[in-house]
Amino acid sequence: MSNILTASLRERGMRVTSQRVVVDRALRELDRHVTADELLGAVAERLPNVALPTIYATLELFEELGLVRRVQRAGTTLFDPRTDPHHHLVCTRCGSIEDVECDLDTVALERAARRQGFEHERVEAVVHGVCQACSD
Numbered sequence: 001m002s003n004i005l006t007a008s009l010r011e012r013g014m015r016v017t018s019q020r021v022v023v024d025r026a027l028r029e030l031d032r033h034v035t036a037d038e039l040l041g042a043v044a045e046r047l048p049n050v051a052l053p054t055i056y057a058t059l060e061l062f063e064e065l066g067l068v069r070r071v072q073r074a075g076t077t078l079f080d081p082r083t084d085p086h087h088h089l090v091c092t093r094c095g096s097i098e099d100v101e102c103d104l105d106t107v108a109l110e111r112a113a114r115r116q117g118f119e120h121e122r123v124e125a126v127v128h129g130v131c132q133a134c135s136d
C-alpha cells in the first residue's frame with residue numbers, strides 16, 4: 001500500500017478504499033506515462049466492476065493530491081506517476097513519450113506569463129520530434 005496515498009487521503013478526511021489503493025499501486029507498478037484506458041486494463045483483474053469513468057475520477061483525485069501529473073500527447077491525456085519537475089519528448093510518428101532531464105531556465109517564460117495576468121503553477125517543456133526507434 002502506498003503510504004503517500006494513505007496519508008494524503010487521511011489528511012483530507014477521505015476514505016482509503018481498496019479501489020484507490022489498487023489504482024495507485026497499478027500506476028506505480030507500470031511506472032510510465034499511461035492513459036486511463038491502459039490503467040483500466042491493468043486493474044481489470046483486481047477490480048472487475050470498475051469502469052473508465054471511475055478510473056478518470058480516481059486519477060483526478062490523485063492529481064488533486066499531487067500523486068500524478070497530466071501530460072498531453074496529441075489529443076490524448078496521459079497520467080504520469082512522476083511528479084517532480086521534468087520535461088517530455090513526444091514522438092510525432094509513433095506517439096511515444098519519454099522523460100528528459102534538463103535544468104531549464106524558465107524565469108523569462110514565467111515573467112511573460114505574469115505580464116499577461118497569468119498565474120503560473122508549473123512550467124514544463126515538450127520537445128516534439130522523432131524518437132530514436134523511429135529514426136533508425
Ligand SMILES: [Zn+2]
Binds near residue numbers: 092131
Ligand atoms: Zn517514435
Ligand SMILES: [Zn+2]
Binds near residue numbers: 087098
Ligand atoms: Zn514524465
